[in-house]
Amino acid sequence: MAFSNNHTLISRATKVVGDLHFTGELQLEGKVTGNIIAEDEKDAKLVIAETGVVEGEVRSPVVVVNGKVIGNIYSSKHLELAAKGNVTGTIHYHSIEMVKGAQVNGSMVNKQKESASVLDIAIAKG
Numbered sequence: 271m272a273f274s275n276n277h278t279l280i281s282r283a284t285k286v287v288g289d290l291h292f293t294g295e296l297q298l299e300g301k302v303t304g305n306i307i308a309e310d311e312k313d314a315k316l317v318i319a320e321t322g323v324v325e326g327e328v329r330s331p332v333v334v335v336n337g338k339v340i341g342n343i344y345s346s347k348h349l350e351l352a353a354k355g356n357v358t359g360t361i362h363y364h365s366i367e368m369v370k371g372a373q374v375n376g377s378m379v380n381k382q383k384e385s386a387s388v389l390d391i392a393i394a395k396g
Contacts, residue, residue, distance in 0.1 A: 282321050289326075296330075298322040298337070305341075306330070320354050335372075346381070 276294025280286065284300035293310040301323040308314030308330035315332040318324060322337035329344045336352035342359040343349065349363040351372035358375045364382060368374075 280322075292316075298324065302326065318355075342376075 276292075277297070278292055278294065279297045280300045280302070282299045286300070286302045287304060289305045289307065290296075290302055291307050291309050293308070293314060295315045295317070296306070296308075297317045297319065298306075299319040299321050303325045305326040306316060306324060306328050308316065312331060314330050315334070316328065316330040317334045318337040318339065320336045324337075324339045324341060326341045327344070328339060328341065331345065331347040333343055333345045333348075334350040334352060335343070335355035335357060337354070338356045340358045342362070343357060344362045345364065345366075347364055349361065349366045351357065351366070351368045351374065353369045353371035355369075355372040356375075357373070360377045360379060361374060362379045362381055364380075366378070366380075
């Protein structure tokens with residue numbers, strides 16, 4: 271998977287209040303109180319490091335969580351929950367990788383199954 275040359279780091283000492291829109295790759299080691307939204311829906315990647323905290327919604331094709339997310343996650347390609355990842359909210363994913371130690375307090379929705387159900391309904395109506 272090729273990513274663009276746009277790399278952004280939000281360091282441990284940084285706190286962002288408000289929505290954050292990004293392209294390319296975003297490495298979060300600090301705290302974001304607000305939504306994180308990938309502008310480029312095909313090549314964007316969000317990595318939430320062990321010290322990273324998000325209080326809000328996350329929308330990105332590729333998401334790696336090794337920190338804490340309080341809010342829903344929408345991953346259109348791949349979601350990885352690393353060993354210290356902690357999510358409180360609903361996770362919408364296409365494919366998922368979950369390492370021993372990761373925690374999810376909420377629901378998990380597989381978008382492949384959801385898409386298949388919509389297709390089944392469309393075929394039945396057709």
